[in-house]
Amino acid sequence: MRRQAVCFVLGQSGITCAIERAALELLESRAPPDVAECLSAYSKHRTWIVDLATAEFSERGATRAGDLVLTQADVRFQIACEETNLPDILCV
16 A cells, blocks of 8 residues: 555556555445455456556556556546446546
């Protein structure tokens, strides 16, 4: 965990990514109370998280610090895309 986020490397690209604790809370529909549960939530949703990170990186690239951080807003928007008929141009 780094600054309330789980960090991971995006495939073979070497791109450092992170998903904020608040974003994991959305995926789990509850607040993971400790580091182990945050890591468990990441593991449980790993494929979905990596797919989102890959799409976000291809769309916006890395941040100034060289990291891609998935926020609560990113996750909330992607969940909304998957649950409604929003135009594909809006969703990753």
